[in-house]
Amino acid sequence: MTDTNQRPTNEGHSSAPEHLPTQYTPAEVEETLYERWVAAGYFEAHDKSSKPPFTVVIPPPNVTGSLHLGHAFEHTLIDALTRRKRMQGYEALWQPGMDHAGIATQNVVERELAREGKSRHDLGRDAFVERVWQWKEESGGRILGQMRRLGDGVDWSRQRFTMDEGLSRAVRTMFKRLYEDGLIYRAERIINWCPRCLTAISDIEVEYQDDDGELVSIRYGDGDAAIVVATTRAETMLGDTAVAVHPDDERYRHLVGTEIELPLTGRRIPVVADPHVDPEFGTGAVKVTPAHDPNDFEIGRRHDLPSLAVLDERGVITAHGPFQGLDRFEARSAIVAALRADGRIVAEKRPYVHAVGHCSRCKTTIEPRQSLQWWVKVGPLAKAAGDAVRDGRVTIHPKEMEPRYFGWMDNMHDWCISRQLWWGHRIPIWYGPNGEVVCPGPDEEPPTGPGWRQDEDVLDTWFSSGLWPFSTLGWPDRTASLEKFYPNSVLVTGYDILFFWVARMMMFGLYAMDGVPPFPVVALHGLVRDQFGKKMSKSGGNAVDPLDWMNRYGSDAVRFTLARGANPGVDVPIGEDWVQASRNFCNKIWNATRFALMNGATVQGPLPAPDELTAADRWILSRLNATVAEADAYYEDYQFAKVSDALFHFAWDEVFDWYVELSKTTLAQGGAAATATRRVLGEVLEVMLRLLHPVVPFVTEALWTALTGRESVVVAEWPRDSGFRDAAAEAEIAAVQQLVTEVRRFRAEQGLKPGQRVPARLTLDGTVLIPHQEAIRQLLRLDPEGEDFRVTATLPVAGAVVALDLSGAIDVEAERKRLTKDLRAAEKERDQTSAKLSNEAFLAKAPDQVVGRIRERLATAEQEVTRLTNQLAALPRS
Structure with a gap:
């Protein structure tokens, strides 16, 4: 009746109860069991196995990281899938590993050096990188031990690190192929710049928060040629090279094509018409600073405007004049004061709360900055990734997430892949003394000799993690692991990195693996929230260390709680x-x-x-x-x-x-x-x-x-x-459940304690309940009827009759008084709601939802009247 011939053959059965302590203590068994599983090799996946493959990767955690509830949530889901597939007879590979986390790791080691009174520049690049490797071996990867504590069934023999030799070879191979295909190029564009970390950072590393700032309205030009613009970043006006208005805005049509004076600078700048400008927002005119704003940069390209950088890499004013050398925030105040003195401030709003980007690593305010960087031309790659979902080769689950995916893939901008760091995959480009640019492959010797030098930058960590589904299996070589376990069977990850990680894996997988996507299914889950649905954060005081809960309640309890809240694509309160x-x-x-x-x-x-x-x-x-x-x-x-x-x-x-x-x-x-x-x-x-x-x-x-x-x-x-x-058995037990449930409810309503025994007569003739008489008596704490048995309550349930003798078991008069009071209240509610619903004038005016709520109240009241009336009738007679 159930498939029982499906378990291991070692039959040393023992059912002695002393093998199980009276209480389950997770701390006494979890670590021992896990290490036994690992030692037995249960989690290892074999290339030569004849079993069908099931492959899933762990989204590689940062080497600096520790297990948080988000990790615990995601790992629980992946582990559940993998364990089931293993039990179903698949050769299951859950691929573990870590990301080198460029900025985060470099910051950790730089802080260590600072405590020693040194900087990375004191060590030099090679020595600093060696120091980072030393830190990684001694202190990095703490999360791996925490994954064991959670019970992650990963194949530890295949553990990978994005800076491993094999994965580094994959990175250099991918870079060279993209470069030679014209899909990697170098150009000046606007990027997110951290003046503290001194590097470009990715969008996902920018955290937006509401800051108290100021919105100042500044008059450019005079008289009929005056235009008022508003800005929260007055310091960037020193780099303005135009004012833009919408082409259809009649207010400024006479100024388009003319020049106006830029205050404080003595420069004259043009007024241009551009459809990007929203004529309904503010004054309908915007200042254009191509070197310090992404939208302005695009306006500048369309109108061939010069880009004037007025802030250096540390956010210090470089423009000649009285503000040179001031920090950007000092300059902001000084420039507003100077404009005020010059009569140029039309309005000021303080505080002006607006979203401002901050570096997720050091919390410094991000500065949009024009910079010479390396870029991936994502157009053809993104189209291929979008087509893979559109033609059904890849399924986004839940399907409701597809529009978000297409929204990103169809509108993706070129990807800045260079970072001004020392820790990471160094860009494999060499520059020669005569302007040569060479990109050697991983198996080729780089050029040497006087004047040759390698690019100083390293690659964005998303570049290497984008190769994860196949680089971990030995690509670019056609290894046995790659043949067996690619493509992955599913990707389980959060919807928050659908763009940042999933999109990159899709683009790179399709490109490198001859059009075969890295996984046929992307199963998206939500984010873990606190029990009130709020985002967890240390600053908010609601962050939870899952290890604390595991210590108190066991890993299974944490896992089950997380899994039980895991509806596809929906955030999980806990x-x-x-x-x-x-x-x-x-x-x-x-x-x-x-x-x-x-x-x-x-x-x-x-x-x-x-x-x-x-x-x-x-x-x-x-x-x-x-x-x-x-x-x-x-x-x-x-x-x-x-x-x-x-x-x-x-x-x-x-x-x-x-x-x-x-x-x-x-x-x-x-x-x-x-x-x-x-x-x-x-x-x-x-x-x-x-x-x-x-x-x-x-x-x-x-x-x-x-x-x-x-x-x-x-x-x-x-x-x-x-x-x-067995439908008959299910119906029979359903009748038992119905009878027991109804009598238990009646007992509770009469104030009987759960264990309190009362005499009863069961009349089960003609029902399926006859074989269950003894079980029913045990479940309901019903004694046989004695010589002085007196029926004080009768309950007809499921075709049977339960007659109870409650004399002496309850205070009948007190219970009758309580029930009568409740009945009067229910009758009053019934009458009031019924009267409202009989009032035609009310029904004509009241909104449908109000009428619906009153109908629900009436139905509830009628049910209560029936219930309480029956309870009163069932009370023992005096």
């Missing part, structure tokens, strides 16, 4: 009380399995035939198979939350709350039925543990090996749905 609830779930699994072992549950031998089983046995086996099918469907659709929820409710609601309780009666009665139930109980728990293992690997390993005596659930086979269903 709070500590949810982790506590998951810990309770793990404890429940432990206690149920311990109960089963103590009562002789077994996985030995075939399952008894259906006609040898109780209805409860057949019901739970039917539900088990349905749950296997449900879990499979959800996994194939990357619905991690639904998988986790389905398994939770099956385990807790059906196995623990009902089947275990129903089995107690059968086990107590002994005989052949008890023997069959022991086998079914063992089967259900064994399969359930395999189903739960990908998400909660540690507790399931400890319990599965104790229950089966076999090697490890890691290498057990994934359960299969045998197709067994």
Whole structure:
């Protein structure tokens, strides 16, 4: 009825309950179990294996990083997928590794040097790079140990680092191919510049936050030739080379083509018409500073305007005049004061809150800056990446994320790939004494001799991480690993790096691998938020170290909490009380399995035939198979939350709350039925543990090996749905559940304690409930009727009648008084809402949603009146 012939063959079964302590203590088992898994080689993937491949990469964490909740979330999902595929018989490779994290790592080592009173320039480039490698070996990669703590089933034998020799060779190969195909070039463009880190940085390394600034309106020119522009960066006006207006703006049409005086400089600049200008915003006129603003740069190119850089690499004014040598923020105040004195300030707004970019590494305000950099011409690469999704070779999951993907791919600007750092892949370009530019391949000797020098810059880290799906497998060589494991089977990552990482892997994979995309599915998840849905941050005081929760509640509890919130593409709120609830779930699994072992549950031998089983046995086996099918469907659709929820409710609601309780009666009665139930109980728990293992690997390993005596659930086979269903048994147990639930509700409403026993008469004639009479009495704490039994309440449920003697069990008069008061309130609510809905004038004027809410209130009130009336009628008669 379930597929049981699918587990390892070592049969040293032992079901002695003393093998399981009375309480589950994660700290005592997790590390030991993980190291045993690694030592056994369970996570290693083999090139020569005949099994079908399943490949997934870990988004390489920074070598400077430590495990945060975002990592824990993503790793849990990838690990769950990989563990299940391994159990399904795939040669599963979860590729681990780290990113060299250029700016972040260089900053860490520079701070170390600063504490020694040195700078990287004191060491020189080669010695500094050597110092970084030393730091990486001694202090970097702390996150790898934390991944083990979480339970990541990665193939540690294949661990890669983006600066490894093999991956560096891949980087140089890709650069040369792109360069020779005319897809890499050098040019001056506007980039994000950090005046502290002294390098260009990527868009993802810019953090925007609302800053208190000032908005000043400045009058350029005089009289009829005057134009007012507004700016938050008055210091850049020294580099203005035009004022722009919209071509259709009648207010300024007479000035287009003329020149006006730029205040404080003595220069005259043209007024140009450009469609980029929004005539409805501000005065409809904007200052144009091509060297210090990306939009202005494009306007400048369209109108052939000069670019005047007035800030150096540290944000200091370079323009000749009284402001030369001032820091940009000092210059801002000084320039506004000078303009004010000259009568040029028309309006000032302080504070003016606006979004300002900051370097994510050092928090310095970013400066848009025109700079000579290396660029990737992304047009043809981005088109290929967009086409791969449009023609179905790659699926974005959930599909709702596709427009965002196309929005980026179809409008992608050329990519700045150079960084002014020392740590990273140095750009493989050599310049000769006579203007030569040479790009040698990784297997070629670079030019040497007088006057030859290599480019000083290094590549953006996204360049090397964009090669990750195939560089980690040995590309550019056609290795056995590349043949076996490329393309990857799926990419699981956050929607926040869809553009920054996913897009680059798509572009590079299609380009380097002959049009074969790096993965057929991109499964996007959301971001972890706090329990109120707010972004987690240290400054906000709501950041959580997942290791703290793991220490308190166990890794399984953290994993299950995260997986249970993982709806595709949707952010995940998480709070500590949810982790506590998951810990309770793990404890429940432990206690149920311990109960089963103590009562002789077994996985030995075939399952008894259906006609040898109780209805409860057949019901739970039917539900088990349905749950296997449900879990499979959800996994194939990357619905991690639904998988986790389905398994939770099956385990807790059906196995623990009902089947275990129903089995107690059968086990107590002994005989052949008890023997069959022991086998079914063992089967259900064994399969359930395999189903739960990908998400909660540690507790399931400890319990599965104790229950089966076999090697490890890691290498057990994934359960299969045998197709067994028993609708009759499901209907029969549903009737039991209905009766027990209704009587429990009535007991609670009458104020009876859960364990309080009361006499009862059960009339089950003509129902499917007759075989369950003893179980019903046990579940409801109902004693047989005695000589002085007196019916004080009668409950007709599921075709049966439960007659209760509550005399002496409750304060009848106090309960009648309480229920009567509640009934009067419900009747009042019913009458008031009914009157409103009978009022034609009200219905004609009230909005539909208001009328809808009142209808809902009326329905609720009517239900309450019925419920309370029935409760009053059921009270014992005086």
